[in-house]
Amino acid sequence: MTRYKLTIAYDGTKFHGFQRQNELRTVQGVLEKALSKMTKGQHIDVFGSGRTDAGVHAFGQVIHFDYPGSMPAENMLRAINSLMPLDVLVKAAEIVDENFHARFGVKRKTYQYRVDCGHYTDPFKRFYTGHYPYALSVDKIQTAIKDLEGEHDFTSFAASGGVIENKVRTIYSASCVYNKNNDELVFEFTGNGFLYNMVRILVATLLEIGNGRRDVHDFLRLFEVKDRQEARGTAPASGLYLKEVFYE
Amino acid sequence: MTRYKLTIAYDGTKFHGFQRQNELRTVQGVLEKALSKMTKGQHIDVFGSGRTDAGVHAFGQVIHFDYPGSMPAENMLRAINSLMPLDVLVKAAEIVDENFHARFGVKRKTYQYRVDCGHYTDPFKRFYTGHYPYALSVDKIQTAIKDLEGEHDFTSFAASGGVIENKVRTIYSASCVYNKNNDELVFEFTGNGFLYNMVRILVATLLEIGNGRRDVHDFLRLFEVKDRQEARGTAPASGLYLKEVFYE
Incomplete structure (x- = not known):
């Protein structure tokens, strides 16, 4: 397992906020869906620094997740961006140790x-x-x-x-x-x-x-x-x- | 009949272009619909300086139309703006003579x-x-x-x-x-x-x-x-x- 920290921007207009909700399009939802594609179906929990409401935007939201296996941070950035809709952009990615937590470490x-x-x-x-x-x-x-x-x-x-x-x-x-x-x-x-x-x-x-x-x-x-x-x-x-x- | 010249801005993202098309949302369509409300059902043709395609924007598109009756240009501006969706804005209105034509006079x-x-x-x-x-x-x-x-x-x-x-x-x-x-x-x-x-x-x-x-x-x-x-x-x-x- 490797922990990645990502900095992301999004246009919140077409999202029902950050947090995953059944059936509704959310930022956490599209991120977890992308990760699930990369792992061929395995669910990975994404942790954000906090929620944003429907319509709220981000220039620099921070998330983390634990990925099975490892790849350079730059490859992770490119891989996720290739799976993102155009209203979400991964701006930076880095590998962090297990003590990093996007929410509790703020x-x-x-x-x-x-x-x-x-x-x-x-x-x-x-x-x-x-x-x-x-x-x-x-x-x-x-x-x-x-x-x-x-x-x-x-x-x-x-x-x-x-x-x-x-x-x-x-x-x-x-x-x-x-x-x-x-x-x-x-x-x-x-x-x-x-x-x-x-x-x-x-x-x-x-x-x-x-x-x-x-x-x-x-x-x-x-x-x-x-x-x-x-x-x-x-x-x-x-x-x-x-x-x-x-x-x- | 009074001829009005309007300068309008629009975000073209959610329009199927300027020109009226059956069933589709167009800039000409929403303008003519607004005018029809103001005349209690009478259709008024709107003439633009030219078409813009789907997704194309305008800061200063110009249109004209002939309105039955008369009101000050400022009132016309307010009346139409109150009937516009948020992606269209009438920026200026003036009364012009019948020789003015939004398309042929460009x-x-x-x-x-x-x-x-x-x-x-x-x-x-x-x-x-x-x-x-x-x-x-x-x-x-x-x-x-x-x-x-x-x-x-x-x-x-x-x-x-x-x-x-x-x-x-x-x-x-x-x-x-x-x-x-x-x-x-x-x-x-x-x-x-x-x-x-x-x-x-x-x-x-x-x-x-x-x-x-x-x-x-x-x-x-x-x-x-x-x-x-x-x-x-x-x-x-x-x-x-x-x-x-x-x-x-």
């Missing part, structure tokens, strides 16, 4: 969220951005987002459905850049972990702050109240990208 | 063609670029493309299926820029008219020149031989954009 993750600020939905961005056609103060967003950095209880920003009890997470950096060329806001969040839908809820709240519908420092209040009802919105899946996963 | 058109030069197909570009993962000399392409400017007989570059006898066209400008950031070549062609598949055949030939498989000045020979068999390739529809249509 130290940090970076998510990106793109928001199109144009008046109408851009036909070329509808699957690749969120959309906020209302007035925005980028200054307010850039001030507010700094309140997220550090260790906080993110209970107000966790969608129901999560099973994790401890909702304290550390955000190492959070930023927002406005790109005039394409009229887009690009948010980036790097943290030691993210709760279910957390980035999308944070972005929705940041946009409300930018629009003046919330106080610039409303995050400080939201950390205190620990109430999901107080941070109501969830930005759409289409704007979210798992950008990078970091290990020890 | 003076020039600009097409853009995007080629991804990455080794593997990028999941996020598969519907929006052509793909050429082989060695390329941008210098050679930039030299060759200048041979296209001026008045030439483009018989070698017209797909069979066209019905137009006269294959002489004038290219006012043709350029190619390599964008290092996203590893893309962007071609632009402005001319007084383009034959069926002509831009896609020109791009395929330019890429062969860039790869060293044809002489840098092979266009001069191809203009002479007037033989479609000599310019064999056709770059995929996914990279082609109708960028702008110019009138008097």
Whole structure:
């Protein structure tokens, strides 16, 4: 058995998320199907750094699996890519030791969220951005987002459905850049972990702050109240990208 | 009756081209369906500046139609956009006189063609670029493309299926820029008219020149031989954009 670590990109538009589901097309599903072809029918479990929801994209999702037998990492990369649909790309492959675990070994993750600020939905961005056609103060967003950095209880920003009890997470950096060329806001969040839908809820709240519908420092209040009802919105899946996963 | 000129953008991925076809989803079809809703069932013919094939995109396709009654152009824009699917966007609307004709009045058109030069197909570009993962000399392409400017007989570059006898066209400008950031070549062609598949055949030939498989000045020979068999390739529809249509 050889353990491989793969870094993959995917366009999440046509996937029912990362995680295997009977009958539905998922990223884990197409990977396991490809591996099963390579082993002539033997099932191999694929472990991802975490799930992504339907419509969420990845530039750098990380997975691992144990392959019976061995081949150079470069050959594994080519073999899997030759079996991937065009919306999944293996960008890198390496052989790792048995202590590496794509999920349990995660130290940090970076998510990106793109928001199109144009008046109408851009036909070329509808699957690749969120959309906020209302007035925005980028200054307010850039001030507010700094309140997220550090260790906080993110209970107000966790969608129901999560099973994790401890909702304290550390955000190492959070930023927002406005790109005039394409009229887009690009948010980036790097943290030691993210709760279910957390980035999308944070972005929705940041946009409300930018629009003046919330106080610039409303995050400080939201950390205190620990109430999901107080941070109501969830930005759409289409704007979210798992950008990078970091290990020890 | 009021004649409206509309400038529209569309993502061609999910259309069977511009032109109306029974049962199939086309750009003309969704526009005429929207207008029919606005008139409570009356059919209105939509005239485009020209067809685009299945998978071909537009930033600035131009159409016109005659609407029974009248409303300000801005209201027409909003009304149609509210009835458009998310892959079509009306970008501008104006009222024009009855001498304006979206097809017969065309003076020039600009097409853009995007080629991804990455080794593997990028999941996020598969519907929006052509793909050429082989060695390329941008210098050679930039030299060759200048041979296209001026008045030439483009018989070698017209797909069979066209019905137009006269294959002489004038290219006012043709350029190619390599964008290092996203590893893309962007071609632009402005001319007084383009034959069926002509831009896609020109791009395929330019890429062969860039790869060293044809002489840098092979266009001069191809203009002479007037033989479609000599310019064999056709770059995929996914990279082609109708960028702008110019009138008097």
